Amino acid sequence: MEPNGSSPSLTKIERNGSSAPAIIEHKAFARIGLLGNPSDVYYGRTISLNIENFWASVRLEPSSDLLIRPHPTHDLVKFASLDHLVNRLKNEGYYGGVRLLMATCKVFTNYCKEQGIHLHNNNFSLSYDTNIPRQTGLSGSSAIVCATFSCLLDFYKVRDNIAVEIRPQLILNAEKELGIVAGLQDRVAQVYGGLLYMDFNKESMEKYGHGNYTQLDTGLLPPLHLIYAENPSDSGKVHSAVRQRWLDGDTFIISSMEEVASLALQGKRALLEKDYAKLATLMNQNFDLRRQMFGDASLGALNIEMVEVARRAGAAAKFTGSGGAVVAFCPEGQSQVEVLNNACKKAGFAIEPVRVVPSLLNEIDIRTQSSGNA
Ligand SMILES: Nc1ncnc2c1ncn2[C@@H]1O[C@H](COP(=O)(O)OP(=O)(O)O)[C@@H](O)[C@H]1O
Numbered sequence: 001m002e003p004n005g006s007s008p009s010l011t012k013i014e015r016n017g018s019s020a021p022a023i024i025e026h027k028a029f030a031r032i033g034l035l036g037n038p039s040d041v042y043y044g045r046t047i048s049l050n051i052e053n054f055w056a057s058v059r060l061e062p063s064s065d066l067l068i069r070p071h072p073t074h075d076l077v078k079f080a081s082l083d084h085l086v087n088r089l090k091n092e093g094y095y096g097g098v099r100l101l102m103a104t105c106k107v108f109t110n111y112c113k114e115q116g117i118h119l120h121n122n123n124f125s126l127s128y129d130t131n132i133p134r135q136t137g138l139s140g141s142s143a144i145v146c147a148t149f150s151c152l153l154d155f156y157k158v159r160d161n162i163a164v165e166i167r168p169q170l171i172l173n174a175e176k177e178l179g180i181v182a183g184l185q186d187r188v189a190q191v192y193g194g195l196l197y198m199d200f201n202k203e204s205m206e207k208y209g210h211g212n213y214t215q216l217d218t219g220l221l222p223p224l225h226l227i228y229a230e231n232p233s234d235s236g237k238v239h240s241a242v243r244q245r246w247l248d249g250d251t252f253i254i255s256s257m258e259e260v261a262s263l264a265l266q267g268k269r270a271l272l273e274k275d276y277a278k279l280a281t282l283m284n285q286n287f288d289l290r291r292q293m294f295g296d297a298s299l300g301a302l303n304i305e306m307v308e309v310a311r312r313a314g315a316a317a318k319f320t321g322s323g324g325a326v327v328a329f330c331p332e333g334q335s336q337v338e339v340l341n342n343a344c345k346k347a348g349f350a351i352e353p354v355r356v357v358p359s360l361l362n363e364i365d366i367r368t369q370s371s372g373n374a
């Protein structure tokens, strides 16, 4: 299955005849952490956006058995040779998307049971596709989970029963189930769409099980660029050491995370005031703090080089997620964008303008929101 079309339209429901059960298809888009990440993993704040440049799609077809279809390339099990197999494992690890689909089904079912939400007994087959560059910090993993979750909501007709602000946590739980250290910002961006300010303060997280999510006007954003390279890195692995230090009460990590979180708060003000010089400063500070906390060995030389190539062109730059892709902003405008394009091409990095996805909430989703949230 190819990811369908290039428009941000979310749902495709095909009916094969008047009474035949429907095929359901959902897309979820890549996300950019613009400011504040990775403090979302630590009761912090972020500004994130959902982008049309890349997406994952999941297709649910009613069937007699419950079937999770492996993807022909992302879940490769047939190899040309031993070297091919070993190379593949070295570059992309052991896992593809099948485990994400399965974990989503489990978390969805358990949540519905706990909440007394009735699920009918019909079966389905699930298949997925994605063009999000693999493990590049563009939330490829949660896009697959998010699109699967949306298919389940519609197949069981329970979209009304699961509030929109709860969904990101359930999507995150599917990855937690697999031992992946990840945070909420990806899932919030992918559920809501558009540009969001997120506040994951401890009080709200503990009291309600979610943060406060505010949709911002995407028109506030200046032109942004996405830089990426074929260099998969496992976000779970990248995060685990810092996470452990934070849990152990490491004061440097705790205070640096608070500083990173404050960048999102300052960034919200800068965006609302269209103070783009300030935005550029905050983006650079964000990456510098990440570098101090995680260390160069964990971030990877190629990832650091992407940021440095952008900075040498005068652009502000930081990781979109845990590594593999960079978001860059050229405060001096188009002439600087051209310098940046040339520098990236010379360095062998892909670069493209960011295209923001508008809000993705439909009327039912909006009705499910509790007051106080976007
Ligand atoms: N493009 C992909 N195709 C299949 N599975 C993927 C893909 N990207 C991620 N995954 C799955 O999600 C897990 C976590 O990925 P992660 O490191 O979070 O990447 P990302 O930065 O894209 O979210 C991987 O170990 C793998 O099981």
Ligand SMILES: O=C(O)[C@H]1O[C@H](OP(=O)(O)O)[C@H](O)[C@@H](O)[C@@H]1O
Pocket: 033, 037, 038, 039, 040, 041, 136, 137, 138, 139, 140, 141, 181, 182, 183, 184, 185, 186, 235, 320, 321, 322, 323
């Ligand atoms: O480190 C980050 O900025 C993010 O890392 C993960 O995202 P990924 O796209 O997998 O790199 C994590 O899930 C996010 O919550 C972090 O903010």
Ligand SMILES: [Mg+2]
Pocket: 139, 140, 141, 142, 182, 235
């Ligand atoms: Mg991920």
